[in-house]
Amino acid sequence: MVGLATRYLNGLRRRDFVEGAALIDGGWIASSQRDVVVDPATGDEIADVARCSAADMALAIAAAERSFAAWRQLLPAKRGAILRSWASLLLDHSEELAILVTSEQGKPLAEARYEIVYAAGFLDWFAAEGERAYGETIPSHKAGSLLQVRMQPIGVAAAITPWNFPVAMITRKAGAALAAGCPIIVKPAPETPLSALAVARLATEAGVPPGVLQVLVGDPIELSAPLLRDTRIRALSFTGSAQVGRLLLGAAAQTVKKVSLELGGHAPFLVFDDVDLNKTVTGAIAAKFATSGQDCLAANRIYVQRGIYCAFVEAFAAAMNKLKVGHGLDPATDIGPMTKLSVANKCRMQIDDAVTKGARVISTKQDEKLASTFVFPTLLSDVTEDMLIAREETFGPVVAVLPFDSEDEVIARANANEMGLAGYVYTDSLRRALRLSEQLECGMVGVNTASFTGPPIPFGGWKQSGLGREGSRHGLAEYTELKYVCFGDVTG
Ligand code: NAD
DSSP states (O other), rough: OOOOHHHHHHHHGGGGSSSSEETTTTTOOOOSSEEEEEOTTOOOOEEEEEOBBBHHHHHHHHHHHHHHHHHHHHHHHHHHHHHHHHHHHHHHHHHHHHHHHHHHHOOHHHHHHHHHHHHHHHHHHHHHHHHGGOEEEEESSSSEEEEEEEEEEEOOEEEEESSSSHHHHHHHHHHHHHHOOEEEEOOOOOOHHHEEEEEEHHHHHHHHTTTTTEEEOHHHHHHHHHHHOTEEEEEEEEESSSHHHHHHHHHHHTTTOOEEEEEOOEEEEEETSSSSSHHHHHHHHHHGGGGGGTTTOOOEEEEGGGGGGHHHHHHHHHHHTTTOOOOOTTOOOOOOOOOSSSHHHHHHHHHHHHHHHHHHHEEEEOOTTOOOOOOOOOOEOOOOTSSSHHHHHHOOOOEEEEEEEOHHHHHHEEEEEESSSSEEOOSOOOOOOOOHHHHHHEEEESSSSSSSTTTTTTBOOETTTTOOSHHHHHHHTTTEEEEEEEEEOOOO
């Protein structure tokens, strides 16, 4: 019987979106070596894609280098027009792209549709931001001289992207690189190549010249080795696990590349006893279960002040019980499968560990027939700091709730972790919100909100959550070099 994802993919108007050819130097390369793409909800094989080799990557690096001079010389407004046209094509094809994302990644279709809009937003944002790479004029400390600082494109960039936002993590990196005047080579996650290749097709249709954007799918180590070694690759942007991020940072040190890393988080979500309980539970559910929990901003540790602890656990469990687990292409679904079985297994391991150490578990088991990639939304209460879930990112629909007594105590516990991407504070006190937003050791803080990302904000983390920023004007800086120029004797 033909599976749900295959039926949807067979119905796509754009058959070329599932051809699975790589984009190198403006051409579509259909290698005889192929890798299969599976629907994580069923394990069904839904397509196959070209498996690129290190030799293909060498060709791509050379093509990118050749394209650099002309691309950097194009007026920023012309580069911006191409980016805007790419954004429009994403929106024109949003339904087909969303189907690709759900079929290979697993997230509910409504979330996949949102991802396409979010992804297009980065292209529009950077289209304009490229025109605002102003540089500076510095009041001179040398008599008779004029001091300038220019922002110049750094050169060829490389992006290694994850499977949880397979479209938006490409446009957030490529939008900034292209706007700054840099060609970029993208290596998407092997789990989600179809949407990456479709987005690349739309880039060529928007007028991105050969070599300026290239997408190669294949073995991560084989394809990243030439990128890391090659001195022509001047910038590397990575989103994924801290473990791989550290490896890439170490390897990139050999050629002193500019590296930006987004390595996930372990977000604390602080709830004080002065809050509106319903609004806070709504926020906590959104902060935990978006992208089926496979989100680096996910609230992993919910600290609740003791006065409302029991009421919070009860209300959260009631809201969680309404979440429907199923195939992402089923419109009723709120929580899809984990994209990788290893992620589902990590969730189960954290649940077992917490229960062994005394946590109480509330789970929403609904359908025993679902594949082992599914994890049912699970609340662990009375969690203590010695449990794995209190110390490590989960990346799935499992949440830890921990009681606390005082503000000083909870801020110390929230900060006692090596990750520092995002944090959340829910309180009715403005003074407390100001204090805590100042004290949290992380790159982004949501005060009484679970929704704060988007193109204008500097997305990124502190500590081992990463380096650099994406989106905002700071995102452009990851692909530029500053050049200071001193004009002497300008008054004579
Ligand atoms: P990962 O770090 O292995 O994969 C991310 C990207 O890195 C993919 O493109 C992958 O092909 C590539 N990659 C993997 N190993 C590589 C290597 N040795 N050299 C070069 N590239 C390599 O992540 P994962 O194993 O798929 O997921 C594991 C955990 O990572 C998750 O549970 C989550 O904690 C974290 N993660 C975080 C994000 C995020 O948004 N920050 C995204 C995905 C995964």
